[in-house]
Amino acid sequence: MNTLDIDTYLALTRLYADYAAAVDSGDWDKWIALFVEDCDYRVQPRENHERGMPLATLALLSRGMLVDRAYGIKETLFHDPYYQRHVVGAPLVEKVEDGVIHAQANYAVFRTKLSQETTVFNVGRYLDRIRMTADGLRFERRHCIYDTEMIPNSLIYPI
Numbered sequence: 001m002n003t004l005d006i007d008t009y010l011a012l013t014r015l016y017a018d019y020a021a022a023v024d025s026g027d028w029d030k031w032i033a034l035f036v037e038d039c040d041y042r043v044q045p046r047e048n049h050e051r052g053m054p055l056a057t058l059a060l061l062s063r064g065m066l067v068d069r070a071y072g073i074k075e076t077l078f079h080d081p082y083y084q085r086h087v088v089g090a091p092l093v094e095k096v097e098d099g100v101i102h103a104q105a106n107y108a109v110f111r112t113k114l115s116q117e118t119t120v121f122n123v124g125r126y127l128d129r130i131r132m133t134a135d136g137l138r139f140e141r142r143h144c145i146y147d148t149e150m151i152p153n154s155l156i157y158p159i
Helices: 006-025 028-033 046-050 063-076
Strands: 035-045 058-060 082-088 092-097 100-113 118-133 136-146
Touching: 006 028, 006 082, 006 100, 006 118, 006 136, 028 063, 035 046, 035 063, 046 136, 058 063, 100 136
Parallel strands: 035 136
Antiparallel strands: 035 058, 082 100, 092 100, 100 118, 118 136
């Protein structure tokens, strides 16, 4: 089955919006809360994904690893300050089975460094599995497959 009732689709759309808002605002506790405990979050080049190669730029394989990443962002990483802003397309539901929604959406991430022009930082698509839980929809898997050939400098914030 590839369809959702309207309330579930609106909840899915809200999950995508909440994700972008959490990352753009640096609310790392909220970002972590959007995932199930045994999650799989990856940022991977399109070329590797299409060739079935597992190498990813960033791979976090549990909520505990997301917690570690958030700690690193807040407490240990030093970099030129910048803002990022996500623009996310409407989610396309591919299938729904056993309480899991398989969906994807295109995204673009813009970066603004202080006193500089805004630039396109990263563009690609999310390939997601979203679990229906007692607490609402949560990401079970979020693979950020990016088209951008190079990531300038380093990947600090989640995509």
